[in-house]
Each structure stands twice: as structure tokens, then as C-alpha cells.
Amino acid sequence: MERHLELRSPGWAASSGHFAAMFSFGIAPIGFLVQKSLTESISVLHILSVQLGCSAIVLWLISFMLWKEGSIAPGALAKGLGLGLLQPGVVLLLNVAGAARLDSVTLVLLWALQPPATAFVGVILLGERPPSTLKYGLAVSFAGLVLLAVQRNPVGANQAAGFALVLAAIACAAVGPAISRHLNTVVLPWHRAASLQVTGGALLTGLGLVLVGDVSGLPALPGLWPSFAFLIFVSSAASYLAYSFALSRIDVAWVSLYAAVGPGLGAIVAVAVSGRAPGPVEAAGISVVVAGSVIPHLGKRADARQGRGTAMAGSLRRVGIEADRGKC
Numbered sequence: 001m002e003r004h005l006e007l008r009s010p011g012w013a014a015s016s017g018h019f020a021a022m023f024s025f026g027i028a029p030i031g032f033l034v035q036k037s038l039t040e041s042i043s044v045l046h047i048l049s050v051q052l053g054c055s056a057i058v059l060w061l062i063s064f065m066l067w068k069e070g071s072i073a074p075g076a077l078a079k080g081l082g083l084g085l086l087q088p089g090v091v092l093l094l095n096v097a098g099a100a101r102l103d104s105v106t107l108v109l110l111w112a113l114q115p116p117a118t119a120f121v122g123v124i125l126l127g128e129r130p131p132s133t134l135k136y137g138l139a140v141s142f143a144g145l146v147l148l149a150v151q152r153n154p155v156g157a158n159q160a161a162g163f164a165l166v167l168a169a170i171a172c173a174a175v176g177p178a179i180s181r182h183l184n185t186v187v188l189p190w191h192r193a194a195s196l197q198v199t200g201g202a203l204l205t206g207l208g209l210v211l212v213g214d215v216s217g218l219p220a221l222p223g224l225w226p227s228f229a230f231l232i233f234v235s236s237a238a239s240y241l242a243y244s245f246a247l248s249r250i251d252v253a254w255v256s257l258y259a260a261v262g263p264g265l266g267a268i269v270a271v272a273v274s275g276r277a278p279g280p281v282e283a284a285g286i287s288v289v290v291a292g293s294v295i296p297h298l299g300k301r302a303d304a305r306q307g308r309g310t311a312m313a314g315s316l317r318r319v320g321i322e323a324d325r326g327k328c
Contacts, residue, residue, distance in 0.1 A: 017249030020242040021258040032107060034227050035092075036099040041220050044096045049220065050228055052088065052202035055236035059195040062241070066191050071072030076187045077196065083183060084200015087176035088232035088236075093200065093208070094169035110166050115256040116142060117174035122252030127177040131251035137257055137262045137295040144288030147281065177252045184248040198236060255259025257292075 038047050072080075099107050116138055122128045180197070184190045221228070246255055 018254065018258070018269055021246035021250065022080050022237045024242040024246060025255075026150070027235055027239045029111065031103055031231060031239070032095065032099060032111075034230055035096050036104060036107065038059060038224060038227055039096065039100045041224060043214060043216075044093065044100070045130065045205055045212060045214070046218070046221075047096060047231075048092050048205040049202070049209045051231040052092070052198055052205055052235055053226075054232040055200040055240070056195065056202045058233065059191070059240065060197055060238040062237075063189075063191040067189055072188070072192065072196075076183075079272055080193055080196025081200040081203065083176065083193075084197040084202075086172055086179075087201070088198065088240075089201035089204035091169045091172045091176065092206065094165045094172070096163030098162045098169065101159040102166065103158055105119070106158055106162075107166065110163070110260075111170060112146070113167070114140060114170050114173055115259040117170065118177050118256035118259060119253045121174050121178045122181070122256065126174075126181060126252060128251050128253050133295055136274040137292045138249050139292070140295060141257070141292030144285045144292060146284040147288060148195050155256050164165045168172045177247060177255055179248045180244065181255075184244050190248040191241060193248075194240045198240050224236045 035047055035051075102110075119130060119135075119138060123130070180193065181198075183193045187193070188196070246258075
């Protein structure tokens with residue numbers, strides 16, 4: 001089997017993976033809110049069919065420009081499309097359906113459950129052993145999200161079905177990164193994996209639209225082009241490229257850490273869109289979330305400095321020993 005294992009060592013390759021993960025998960029909650037706003041004018045299947053179908057075309061154009069001569073083995077093709085059926089396919093169907101039954105702030109804050117669930121799945125399925133500082137960072141970020149969730153006023157109505165649908169979406173999304181990590185490091189280049197993943201989601205939503213046979217929402221599409229442009233080019237194409245790139249370079253546990261930042265930022269955006277200025281509790285909550293994402297990096301730098309110091313001390317000891325031998 002051809003391997004496409006990306007660099008995992010410290011330096012630019014790993015740092016670029018961290019930045020890509022931050023971008024992807026920072027965009028995701030904004031995309032959720034745009035999708036929610038569109039449910040007032042058009043059905044869930046119409047939204048996702050247009051979003052994922054057009055995004056898949058964009059991603060394949062980019063992928064062919066990056067890897068013109070590469071071929072995809074049937075097994076790799078099946079794995080990529082299968083992952084796409086799960087995420088984004090099933091995940092977005094469940095999430096957008098649930099979003100129509102929840103207020104915006106509740107929607108994005110529920111996704112605070114994804115980071116610890118994703119890290120746990122990475123440990124179980126991939127045998128990852130995240131450092132203690134990463135665990136502390138996840139705990140701090142989760143505490144900040146709990147603060148945002150507890151000290152808030154709902155913006156709209158919530159239904160039990162909405163909670164059930166979004167929680168099911170989160171469960172599927174927690175498994176997706178572990179599968180994608182394997183796909184992006186062993187099976188396919190990251191840009192091909194992103195293209196196949198979005199294509200799988202587009203096939204699922206497109207099939208659903210054909211089976212339902214509802215075309216009543218099509219006349220409304222031209223008037224919604226600004227929202228769809230954001231969903232196609234930013235929320236799907238750019239976000240999934242960054243997501244696959246990140247998983248080709250850093251472990252699932254690190255990706256889960258940046259997933260914790262998204263709900264906090266999304267909650268602030270949701271509050272701002274609702275017309276209510278963010279208060280001190282919202283500001284404190286998002287500050288705690290961001291602090292949690294910084295802690296592991298500080299620990300990693302401290303470990304690196306300690307490692308360099310230990311190596312230098314060892315070198316000095318060896319030099320001293322050689323000098324002593326020379327005197328004898």
C-alpha cells in the first residue's frame with residue numbers, strides 16, 4: 001500500500017497543522033449559523049446539496065492542480081467516500097435539522113462536547129497518548145464553555161428533538177477525525193482526502209434530495225447567493241482543506257483542542273447577531289477557552305527547552321570526561 005505519511009516533527013510542518021486546525025474550527029460555528037439562517041427560506045436538503053455539491057467541484061479542481069498524475073486505488077476511494085457519507089454527510093444533515101429546533105447560542109455551545117469526545121476516540125482507536133498539558137488545556141477550555149452555557153439567556157426556543165439531533169451529529173463528528181487521521185497519513189494525500197470526504201457528503205445529500213423530489217426551494221437560490229458563497233468557498237472548501245491538512249500533520253488530540261475554540265467564538269457571534277452586546281460573562285468565558293488552547297503550547301515549549309538543556313548538560317559532561325581522560 002502506498003503511504004502518504006506527512007511530517008509530524010516539530011517545526012514548520014507541525015506548526016502549519018496547528019494553524020490549519022484553528023482556522024477550520026474557527027470557521028465551523030459561523031457556517032452553522034449561516035446554515036441555520038437559511039433554514040427559514042429553504043429546506044435542509046437543498047442547503048446541503050448545493051453547499052457540498054459545489055464545494056466538491058471546487059476541491060477536485062484544487063486537488064488536480066496539486067496532484068495531476070496521482071491515481072486513487074478502489075479501496076482508498078471507498079474509504080474516502082465512506083468517511084464523507086459520515087462526515088460531513090450525516091453530521092451536517094443531523095446538525096442542520098437540529099439547528100432548526102434550537103436557538104443559535106445553544107446550537108454552538110452543544111458542540112463543546114465534541115473536543116473531549118474526539119480526544120477520547122483518538123486514544124481508543126489510534127492509541128494516542130496525549131501529553132498532560134493537552135489534557136489540562138482541554139479541561140480549561142471545557143470549563144470556559146460551561147461558563148458560557150450556564151450564564152446566558154436563551155435566544156429563541158429549544159426543542160427536545162433539536163438536542164437529540166445535534167447530540168447525534170456530535171457523536172458522529174467525534175469519530176470522524178480518527179478515521180480522517182488514518183486516511184490523511186496512510187491512504188491518501190490530504191487534498192485528495194478532503195475532496196473525497198466532501199464528495200461523499202454531497203452524494204448522500206443529493207440522493208436524499210432526489211428521493212424526496214422537492215424542488216420548491218430552487219427558485220429561492222439566486223437571492224441567497226451571498227450565504228451560499230460563504231458556505232461553498234469558506235465553510236466547506238477552505239475549511240475541509242485546512243481540516244485534512246491539519247490531520248495529516250498533528251494528532252487527533254491536538255485537533256480536538258482547537259475544536260474547543262470554535263463553540264466559544266460561535267457563541268459570541270450568535271449573541272452579537274441577535275442584537276445583544278456580549279457581556280462580561282461571555283468575555284470571561286471566551287477568554288478561558290482561549291487560555292485553554294494556549295496552555296498545551298506553553299507546556300510544549302517548556303518541554304523543548306528542558307530537552308535542550310538536558311542535551312547541553314550531557315554534552316558538557318562528555319566533554320569533561322574526555323578532558324579528564326586526556327590528563328591521565
